[in-house]
Amino acid sequence: MNELNCLIVDDEPLARKVLREYIEDVEFLSLAGEAESPIAANNMMSNWKIDLLFLDIEMPKMSGLDFLKNLRSPPMTVMTTAYPEYALQGFELDVLDYLVKPIGFERFMKAVNKANDFHQLRNQALRKGDGSEFFFVKCDQKLEKINLADVLYVEALSNYVIINTEHRRYVTYLTLKGIEEKLPIDRFVRIHKSYLVSLTAIVSIEEDEVQLRSKHLPISKHYRAQFLERINPNLFKR
DSSP, rough: OOOOEEEEESSOOOHHHHHHHHTTTOOOEEEEEEEHHHHHHHHHHHTOOSSSSEEEESSSSSHHHHHHOSSSSSSSSEEEESOOHHHHHOOOOOOOOEEEEEEEEEHHHHHHHHHHHHHHHHHHHHHOOOOOOOEEEEETTTEEEEEEGGGEEEEETTTTEEEEEESSEESSSOOOHHHHHHHOOEEEEEETTEEEEEEEGGGETTTTEEEEETTTEEOOOHHHHHHHHHHHHGGGOO
């Protein structure tokens, strides 16, 4: 079972401690980090793959709701707050669940089981795909058709991504996480916070990098285990 990478965003140390201990007790959860403000969380989410966000509402400078509204590709989100009156606003933002403090472990488990079920179903759907061998992206005011078989790797560039193919590069206003969620999970894998690669384009793997024909890309420590797990079914060994 793949673990869900979790991020806790809460300005109260005690609230973070409770959630941290709960996460550590659940086999399919992994704590990627903690942030005491949305600003700190935003920096962390640009560097880490976050599957599940535990988000407080009342925080200095920016509320959790405003933070969620400004995320272009928000992960699954569970709101954690002492104020039940915000529940409707939370669900209007498609939050997965809404936990009112103090949060009991039984109620926490109900929320994370829901998250895990949703994650598994979404991955199954992605693995099946829709059979399409191409997709479109917007570049320079027009829609460009890209064949999946031509894609070598996708690179994050600030608020854009660069889709590198056999013949050219496409710069488009997307996030790496957003495009990762749309590409077939059985054909592309994340190896770094900045790189998503085509499995079929990999020529060799050596230590902490992969060779994609004429290009060498780094494998980060955070994504290494996940990457090796993906290639393991195709690894012949004694």
